[in-house]
Amino acid sequence: AQSVTQPDIHITVSEGASLELRCNYSYGATPYLFWYVQSPGQGLQLLLKYFSGDTLVQGIKGFEAEFKRSQSSFNLRKPSVHWSDAAEYFCAVALNNAGNMLTFGGGTRLMVKP
Amino acid sequence: EPEVTQTPSHQVTQMGQEVILRCVPISNHLYFYWYRQILGQKVEFLVSFYNNEISEKSEIFDDQFSVERPDGSNFTLKIRSTKLEDSAMYFCASSGGLPNNEQFFGPGTRLTVL
Numbered sequence: 001a002q003s004v005t006q007p008d009i010h011i012t013v014s015e016g017a018s019l020e021l022r023c024n025y026s027y028g029a030t031p032y033l034f035w036y037v038q039s040p041g042q043g044l045q046l047l048l049k050y051f052s053g054d055t056l057v058q059g060i061k062g063f064e065a066e067f068k069r070s071q072s073s074f075n076l077r078k079p080s081v082h083w084s085d086a087a088e089y090f091c092a093v094a095l096n097n098a099g100n101m102l103t104f105g106g107g108t109r110l111m112v113k114p
Numbered sequence: 115e116p117e118v119t120q121t122p123s124h125q126v127t128q129m130g131q132e133v134i135l136r137c138v139p140i141s142n143h144l145y146f147y148w149y150r151q152i153l154g155q156k157v158e159f160l161v162s163f164y165n166n167e168i169s170e171k172s173e174i175f176d177d178q179f180s181v182e183r184p185d186g187s188n189f190t191l192k193i194r195s196t197k198l199e200d201s202a203m204y205f206c207a208s209s210g211g212l213p214n215n216e217q218f219f220g221p222g223t224r225l226t227v228l
Binding site: 049092105 | 118147149155156157158159162170172205207216217218219220221222
């Protein structure tokens with residue numbers, strides 16, 4: 001069975017600092033990879049996704065993620081964090097792109113210091 | 115911008131009672147999903163629905179759960195006899211199908227079973 005691990009439960013960064021959120025997956029083949037963000041009281045919003053091709057993908061709100069097959073990782077990065085980025089971030093995988101279920105990691109709560 | 119909506123935002127019920135959680139997916143979407151998130155835990159897949167039938171379900175989705183698309187716009191999750199452990203945030207999602215099968219999530223319904 002596939003699984004997703006987000007090793008960091010909480011991360012605090014200063015506004016303007018760079019950010020990297022870690023995600024590792026366990027699956028026999030390359031799954032479809034996603035990052036979602038959840039602000040308090042809101043649903044899950046897709047930041048970016050990887051299906052194939054270029055392993056560095058760009059998303060919304062200035063986020064990017066890099067797929068590394070050798071490390072089974074899909075880490076999320078942002079060069080300069082804004083206070084509005086404080087939220088919970090979820091990495092997720094799917095087996096295919098045809099209505100398959102998402103398997104989520106446990107989430108990383110990001111706090112931003114002024 | 116089209117969005118997934120869910121009602122109610124919060125439902126409180128007594129153990130053993132039936133509850134129906136309602137979702138209106140994005141109108142031209144073909145795939146529909148329910149997920150849940152118990153407080154402090156991962157977002158977990160419950161069920162996916164396509165072409166008027168369940169396409170995939172998890173172990174959580176036992177005989178107490180059912181889904182229905184009664185009228186071509188609503189997508190409902192019914193829990194027949196609620197248990198304390200059903201208390202969670204329930205998220206509905208929908209996706210449009212290939213090639214870009216992004217799942218769009220609603221804001222969730224918080225179910226509290228007393």
